[in-house]
Amino acid sequence: MLSRLTLTDFRSYATLRFEAPARRLVFTGPNGAGKTNLLEAASLLVPGRGLRGAKFAELARQGGAGGWAVAAQFSNGLEIGTGAVEGAPERREFRLNGVKPRAQSDVAEQLAAVWLTPQMDRLFTDTASGRRKFLDRLVIALEPFHAREIAAFESASAQRNRLLAEPRYDPAWVAGLEDAMARHAVAATAARLGLIARLNASLEAGAADPFPRVTLGLACPIAQLLDAAAALDVEDWLRGALAASRATDAAVKSSGYGPQKADLLIADAQAGRPAALSSTGQQKAMLIGIVLGHVALITALRGAPPLLLLDEPLVHLDAQRRGALFAALARMDAPAWLTGTDQELFAGLDAARLAVRESLLEHQAFRLRL
Template identity: 55%
Template sequence: MRLTDFRSYPTFEARFAGRIVAIAGENGVGKTNLLEAISLLGPGRGLRGARAGEIGRRAGGEARPWAAWGRFEGPQGTADVATGTVGEDGPDARRKWRLDNEALRSSAELADRAAAVWLTPQMDRLFQEGASGRRRFLDRLVWALEPGHAREVAAHETAMSGRNRLLAEGRRDARWLAALEDAMARHAVAAAAARRALVLRLNALLEAGTATGAFPAARLGLLDPIAAALDETPALAVEDKVRDDLAASRGRDAAAGGAAIGAHKADLALTHLPKDLPADLCSTGEQKALLVSVVLAHATLIGAVRGFAPLLLLDEVAAHLDQARREALYEALSNLPAQVFLTGTEADIFAPLRGTAEGFRATPGELVPDPDFPVPNPP
């Protein structure tokens, strides 16, 4: 992996040979920045969801053009993936992608070569805050298996913004509104169908428990009337219903300043099955354990469906688990069909992984191999 002017890294180069990679270092030395760079080598906007023009290393108050490069080994052989804003300047710089030195139109074209799943400390309050964060979490899980889902969600948002603007301006052009509502209905149903399919697949794995080890069994719930309608009604009929409902609610939506129906109203629920308890009523530790169960099952699902090992990025996760759950996590990771990157402030927290994980000590701008964690058998 190589980086140029990425966040806190002027330059960086490292080879990660271990199937589990443990990175220890003080806060502020760039561990999360490194995980973000890895996450950007697959589809999507990475674990921070940052705009391309915000990522470059700051020099003289301006963000510099940046680049990230990685080499992947998979069933299709070796693939070189590169992304960045080289040749672009300013906060509106556009991100570019290359695969084996060939330019790509979007990151979705990387889906056959790389997929990343992550947990970060910012996700600890996922079930204490608004639905938008949970919806983004679910959509990231969907994107890793269905890259086209991102286009459906974006197209829905574009059509909805156009409709909101027309209604706010008092412009009741029936044809224009009907066209925007038709687009909203089509993309909302497509997004709901993809979310629904992923939830069903993940729940089957979570119920079986084979992917999550000693972590608690969990059940995902998609809270979305459009997805619920798909349980009983063909997709085209659901589209018709959404379209009709949008047309009928123009006055109400104009007064409210936004659409009451659409893909943007979906929410995600998570239940602790052994306790039959919603995640928002669980303790912080239990919520973390439930999220770990979900990402372990998701990584397993990616490996089974896509045919290659995904990247699992766990930022400071072990530090927020008790000793029993930490050991359960390490055991589960050892059996997981994924390449895993763990970060922590102290190397001692990874002690049970000696002989299993490749270890590094992080200092500002670089990684140094940890002699206590030599490279195990490479994947």
């Protein structure tokens, strides 16, 4: 359980030292009061750009000194801190129990976080890029090194694009980059497939009941080949495909092969139809089901539940499904923070309720009161 959260010059907060009174918390208040900022701060305790996906330079409080910091203490004694790097606004660094970790994956191995935001309601009708990012967040929560594979592929691909744009490039150098692209692409795709298989099994076992069950899949040539061939053979095929497509890729300034071409497929398991064809309320219920199934999977594989952050989760949910969500949270007993504008909608949820109001003192902080 996250027992203490400390913010310094973060978003709308000049300073805040918040002692969490319970395992599950509900923050309510008007729009713009700072509720989502609290969840965003908690989401930054794990690697990545947090639940908003914002640039790190945007996190510093306007009118502040220019930096920002978030620190947390957990009931098991774990301490995690993160904040801006002086002179490098688009970088941040971590402290794990007061010591700089060797890699951010060390932090991810200590804490997992899962979140749901209103922006994710567009997942089913969003671009393939949005669904890939959603899938990769699910993977990283269980396989922290997945982020390195994606970043390494993107770096090698960008270097290859620059070389192919030159009138005369070194074929051996390009081949070396294509070798790296193939290795990282296959590793990343295998991790995605592994997560999808385990999450499908979790959902099939009823981890998200009574929310609608979905079936996940991956539309990706690399994934199709991995279903029938060994990883090394797929790497060989991908190296050959990249070499054969150099002229085409040079013209479009992008690689035609790789994990950046994949799409997450989501279908209603009972009806068999794509989730994009379901109603808005049904889509929201499916999304919650995926998140709850992911929480159950993390709990089973890591032996501890993740931190669950639900920003405005009750939008598009009727009374029956609100009750189903509350029952699921109680059953899972995961540490959960939820936000909403109307406290009455959370009736029936076993959680501490806190009101968030803009402070009248210089608009630099917000008061949290039971």
